[in-house]
Amino acid sequence: MPSRVLLIDDDARLAELLSDYLSQNGVQLTAANDGPRGLSALEAGAYDAVLLDVMMPGMDGLEVLRRIRTRSDLPVLMLTAKGDETDRVVGLEIGADDYVAKPFSPRELLARLRAVLRRSRPGVVAERLRVGELVIDIPAREAEVGGTRAELTGIEFDILVALARRAGRVVPREALLAEAGRGDVVVGERTVDVHISHLRSKLGDDPRSPSLIKTVRGIGYVLAKE
Amino acid sequence: MPSRVLLIDDDARLAELLSDYLSQNGVQLTAANDGPRGLSALEAGAYDAVLLDVMMPGMDGLEVLRRIRTRSDLPVLMLTAKGDETDRVVGLEIGADDYVAKPFSPRELLARLRAVLRRSRPGVVAERLRVGELVIDIPAREAEVGGTRAELTGIEFDILVALARRAGRVVPREALLAEAGRGDVVVGERTVDVHISHLRSKLGDDPRSPSLIKTVRGIGYVLAKE
DNA sequence: GCGTGGCCTTAACACTTCTTCACCGCATGA
DNA sequence: TCATGCGGTGAAGAAGTGTTAAGGCCACGC
Numbered sequence: 001m002p003s004r005v006l007l008i009d010d011d012a013r014l015a016e017l018l019s020d021y022l023s024q025n026g027v028q029l030t031a032a033n034d035g036p037r038g039l040s041a042l043e044a045g046a047y048d049a050v051l052l053d054v055m056m057p058g059m060d061g062l063e064v065l066r067r068i069r070t071r072s073d074l075p076v077l078m079l080t081a082k083g084d085e086t087d088r089v090v091g092l093e094i095g096a097d098d099y100v101a102k103p104f105s106p107r108e109l110l111a112r113l114r115a116v117l118r119r120s121r122p123g124v125v126a127e128r129l130r131v132g133e134l135v136i137d138i139p140a141r142e143a144e145v146g147g148t149r150a151e152l153t154g155i156e157f158d159i160l161v162a163l164a165r166r167a168g169r170v171v172p173r174e175a176l177l178a179e180a181g182r183g184d185v186v187v188g189e190r191t192v193d194v195h196i197s198h199l200r201s202k203l204g205d206d207p208r209s210p211s212l213i214k215t216v217r218g219i220g221y222v223l224a225k226e
Numbered sequence: 227m228p229s230r231v232l233l234i235d236d237d238a239r240l241a242e243l244l245s246d247y248l249s250q251n252g253v254q255l256t257a258a259n260d261g262p263r264g265l266s267a268l269e270a271g272a273y274d275a276v277l278l279d280v281m282m283p284g285m286d287g288l289e290v291l292r293r294i295r296t297r298s299d300l301p302v303l304m305l306t307a308k309g310d311e312t313d314r315v316v317g318l319e320i321g322a323d324d325y326v327a328k329p330f331s332p333r334e335l336l337a338r339l340r341a342v343l344r345r346s347r348p349g350v351v352a353e354r355l356r357v358g359e360l361v362i363d364i365p366a367r368e369a370e371v372g373g374t375r376a377e378l379t380g381i382e383f384d385i386l387v388a389l390a391r392r393a394g395r396v397v398p399r400e401a402l403l404a405e406a407g408r409g410d411v412v413v414g415e416r417t418v419d420v421h422i423s424h425l426r427s428k429l430g431d432d433p434r435s436p437s438l439i440k441t442v443r444g445i446g447y448v449l450a451k452e
Numbered sequence: 453g454c455g456t457g458g459c460c461t462t463a464a465c466a467c468t469t470c471t472t473c474a475c476c477g478c479a480t481g482a
Numbered sequence: 483t484c485a486t487g488c489g490g491t492g493a494a495g496a497a498g499t500g501t502t503a504a505g506g507c508c509a510c511g512c
Contacts, residue, residue: 092337098324111318153459190499191461197501214367217380217469217498224366379469416489417471423491443479443488 003117004046007031008038008064009053009079018051021106027113035059039067042074049075049117051109052096054087062090069095069166075116079104131167131223134203134212136160143203145212150202155180156195160203160223163213168225170216196221229343230272233257234264234290235279235305244277247332250391252355252364253339261285265293268300275301275343277335278322280313288316295321301342305330357393357449360429360438362386369429371438376428381406382421386429386449389439394451396442422447 005027007015015031022029030047032038036059042050050068054061065076078091078099088099097116100109129136133146141157143150152160158180163171173189196213205211214222231253233241241257248255256273258264261282268276276294280287291302304317304325314325323342326335355362359372367383369376378386384406389397399415422439429438440448 089334089337092334092341097341105315108315108318111315115318115321115323155460187460188462190463193499194461194501197499200500215380215499222367381470413470414472416473419489420471420491423489426490441489 003027003048003113005029005049005051005113006038006041006047007051008033008035008056008061009051010034010056011053018106018109022110022113025110027110035061035064038064042068042072047074049077049113051077051079051113053079054091055081062087062094065091065094065096077109077113077116129161129164131164131225132212134164134223136164145203148204150204152199152202156199156202159192159195160199163221163223167223170219170222172220174220176220192220229253229274229339231255231275231277231339232264232267232273233277234259234261234282234287235277236260236282237279244332244335248336248339251336253336261287261290264290268294273300275303275339277303277305277339279305280317281307288313288320291317291320291322303335303339303342355387355390357390357451358438360390360449362390371429374430376430378425378428382425382428385418385421386425389447389449393449396445396448398446402446418446 003026005022007018007029009015009031010033012031012033015029015033019029019031029051030041032041034056038050038052041047052061052064052068056064061078065078068074068076075097076095078088078096080087080091080099080101088101091099098112100112129138134143135145136143138161141152141154143152143157143160159176162176162179173192176192177187177189196215200211200213203212205213212224214224216222229252231248233244233255235241235257236259238257238259241255241259245255245257255277256267258267261284264276264278267273278287278290278294282290287304291304294300294302301323302321304314304322306313306317306325306327314327317325324338326338354364360369361371362369364387367378367380369378369383369386385402388402388405399418402418403413403415422441426437426439438450440450442448
């Protein structure tokens, strides 16, 4: 079975060129010519990896990567301008798996793509998240801690998922609201605090022991990695 | 637990430089200065990844890589000369996980190393610092001295981490503020003194015995190396 | 349409954390 | 030894967060 790869890049000529070359080598390439289209293509279809251009008008590649990482662990290979170390390092820190500096040879790209695909696990879509004692079943919208089910409301569940997807990393309040589907509505950020408070008590947080959800003053919250 | 990484490279100066930088970031580097020694070090010890120079006298890096791949899937990151595309592509095809072109910045190397470690064994990326009696768990944001947990506030923790990363070296006040994420905000430097004072008492510092955190008059503070 | 109940948001107050200030003691160099 | 300046530390004020409770909104059933 060929690997399905999504290319997000505004350069149509490159897309065609790559598509040709890769299809001869067992990779089926789909192209999206900007960030938003790329993201919705990811929502809609099943892909094994993403090729992502960093320099794009509108939503730039790093932003696209951030959004991809909020919802999946799909392997992402960045395409960066030669010598732009900052983008590369930031990209890798956000969670890119690799990068290729432009201009690149198709042969090198293929080799790196294969290296990335080889490492990634089959069975891509994670419908269940596990972070330490916490288990989240996303389609069923259920969460449990140490085997005990927690009765969460809608937004509480969404906030918990947003935290769990980035366990160990700080998630700003506004990002939590955005991922809970409140990004467009204007809502006081203190609202998040209240939901966090409820989450903590429902997740059986003992005030004496180190909390599962930690506060990062002035920014947001982190879910402890174990 | 720090990640253990084996460097196979004939350049002793590079080895020392990298070892310093990586050890501050939770990676324990062991150096082998040629291919055969590298291979036997791999036989002997447990490593989480390999940094492999391609250009070496005697057995070259690609040959070393081939032999590694006959017996293990250990993540291998190649160090190649800039622009030498052939080596890079061959290396990736043989089964290297990534490469970094020389000359590289330590920061980029670290980022790539972490990306590789993250893929291969989630959870091994070193996020724990140890300095004498002091143990710091960075993602959990917890610190303990001699087995006793210290309840630190956010900025106290950040300052402690900044000191621990450079244990044994003097860290100026402004650097401490910068690493605690206050680099942009204008804050009086005396603020640091107050936090240091709190840290000392929370870390169980006895005023009579030599302090864990030493003052360097006119400059800043040092964390005693043990 | 009307009441009911659940959920989200806001407000208010208690509490924690960070910063600044003030005062004191100690180290340093004349 | 004395003068000076730097750092240690307690305390107060400012800013941020935890938590409870009340009000508004919506969906649902009657």
